[in-house]
Amino acid sequence: MKIEQLTIADLPEAAKFCRINMKFDIMPDFLFKEKTFDDPDFNPELALVARNENEIIGLMVGVIRTHKKLGKIGYIKLMAVKSSERRKGIASQLYEIIHEKFVKEGCERERIYESHPNYFQPGIDPLYTEAICFVERKGFKKFNDTANMICSLVDKNFDTSKDEERLLSDGIIIKRADKDDYDKTMKFILNEFELWEDEVKFAFKNNPISLHIAIYNDEVVGFSAYDTNNLNTGWFGPMGTSPKMRGKNIGGVLLKRCLKDQQSQGHPFAIIPWVGPIPFYSHHCGAKVQRVFWRYEKLI
Ligand SMILES: CC(C)(COP(=O)(O)OP(=O)(O)OC[C@H]1O[C@@H](n2cnc3c(N)ncnc32)[C@H](O)[C@@H]1OP(=O)(O)O)[C@@H](O)C(=O)NCCC(=O)NCCS
Numbered sequence: 001m002k003i004e005q006l007t008i009a010d011l012p013e014a015a016k017f018c019r020i021n022m023k024f025d026i027m028p029d030f031l032f033k034e035k036t037f038d039d040p041d042f043n044p045e046l047a048l049v050a051r052n053e054n055e056i057i058g059l060m061v062g063v064i065r066t067h068k069k070l071g072k073i074g075y076i077k078l079m080a081v082k083s084s085e086r087r088k089g090i091a092s093q094l095y096e097i098i099h100e101k102f103v104k105e106g107c108e109r110e111r112i113y114e115s116h117p118n119y120f121q122p123g124i125d126p127l128y129t130e131a132i133c134f135v136e137r138k139g140f141k142k143f144n145d146t147a148n149m150i151c152s153l154v155d156k157n158f159d160t161s162k163d164e165e166r167l168l169s170d171g172i173i174i175k176r177a178d179k180d181d182y183d184k185t186m187k188f189i190l191n192e193f194e195l196w197e198d199e200v201k202f203a204f205k206n207n208p209i210s211l212h213i214a215i216y217n218d219e220v221v222g223f224s225a226y227d228t229n230n231l232n233t234g235w236f237g238p239m240g241t242s243p244k245m246r247g248k249n250i251g252g253v254l255l256k257r258c259l260k261d262q263q264s265q266g267h268p269f270a271i272i273p274w275v276g277p278i279p280f281y282s283h284h285c286g287a288k289v290q291r292v293f294w295r296y297e298k299l300i
Contacts, residue, residue: 001057003093006047008037010056014049017056021080024127024291025120026233034231035078036061039118045101048094050081057082060094063115064105068194074102074300075115079131091134099138103300112140112296114274117198118229122146122274123293132294140296149272149281150290151236151259158260158285160253167214167253172221172245174253177204177211181220185213188220188242196238199228212257214241214250221245224254226262226270234267237274252284259285 006014015032018025036047041063050058061078076098081090102110112135114122123146124131136142164174177185182204189200203211203225214222224239236258241251262270271290272281281287 001050001052001090003048003050003097005044006036006049006059006061007044010049011037013056014059017059017082018078018080021082022078022128024125028232030232031120031230035118035120039063039077039115041065041118046098048097050090050094052085057085058090058094060091060098062098062102063118064102064107065115070109072105072107074098074105074107074110075119076110076112077115077120078113086130092138095138107300109300110140110298113293114295116195117202120230121291121293122148123295125291126294135296138298140298142294143297144295146274146276146293146295147278147289148291148293149275149278149287151270151272151281151285151287152268153234153259153263153270154268156259156263156285158256158263160256160260163249163253167248167250170248171216172248172250173215174250174257175213175215176257177209177213177223179204179209181213181215184215184218185211185220185223188223192242193223193238193240196240199225199238202228208261210258210261212254214245214254216245222250222254224251224258226258229273230271234262234265234270236262236270236272251280255281255284 012029015027015029018027046062048060049056058081063075063077066072112124126132189197206227210227211225213220222241226236229235259270272287
């Protein structure tokens with residue numbers, strides 16, 4: 001077996017390898033590319049494949065991000081070993097190389113999968129029991145859990161015109177953001193939802209801009225977005241309403257505006273990842289918990 005860096009030529013085989021060996025997930029080629037080569041922090045030294053002859057038998061992709069509050073974090077964002085080759089130490093060898101690089105680069109902690117803002121899933125789905133065993137063996141500790149919800153878009157009416165009229169009579173304007181809204185939207189995000197700065201910037205690059213906003217007294221007081229990660233999979237979010245403006249149905253209207261867009265894109269369902277206020281989504285769009293994820297961390 002040899003370990004090599006993942007190259008663009010490996011893309012179709014590597015994506016297929018993920019489809020076969022990460023059996024609770026769907027990994028089209030375009031999504032694999034987004035998670036690897038298109039990640040702005042992609043580092044080929046952290047994207048490894050294990051090969052036997054010419055066949056990929058293991059894959060592990062890491063990434064390093066610097067967060068304002070948590071400092072430098074090393075993430076394992078994808079990992080899988082061919083089912084017939086497991087328990088032979090292949091993932092361990094791949095992890096050792098990536099872990100050493102994390103240490104060398106001064107990461108203060110490591111986490112699994114949740115490499116926000118470009119991440120595949122927000123943690124380990126415990127259905128991947130072998131992955132739970134593996135990361136616990138490597139010294140990771142579970143520190144939290146989270147869930148993805150799923151919202152059917154089939155035969156749903158997301159018309160919000162009446163609610164928007166009511167909000168307008170209170171001076172609250174609901175609209176799709178356009179490029180002239182960029183500065184006041186970013187001001188709001190940096191003041192109230194700094195964590196989502198990158199996603200919101202991403203939404204502004206989409207065509208049409210995949211972001212709806214609420215404006216009150218010429219200031220942005222709420223937003224909802226989609227297609228900011230895992231593009232072309234019906235990925236919703238993030239969204240947020242200013243605490244001082246909550247309880248007025250601003251969030252409900254903004255949510256439905258995005259779902260309506262996603263419906264018109266042809267998606268049969270939207271994924272509402274990494275939640276969050278489960279009752280809010282259940283109430284406004286009948287979303288249900290789809291998958292649960294355990295979040296793991298190891299301090300370096
Ligand atoms: C998780 C995975 C990548 C581990 O790959 P691997 O090459 O089998 O891992 P290793 O052989 O290096 O395992 C190292 C240690 O982890 C632990 N471990 C790994 N798999 C285990 C299992 N099935 N049961 C118990 N412990 C396990 C053991 O302590 C093992 O050491 P040991 O064999 O000396 O006891 C592999 O099981 C896999 O591809 N699973 C499916 C895909 C997946 O879960 N991806 C992550 C999705 S979140």
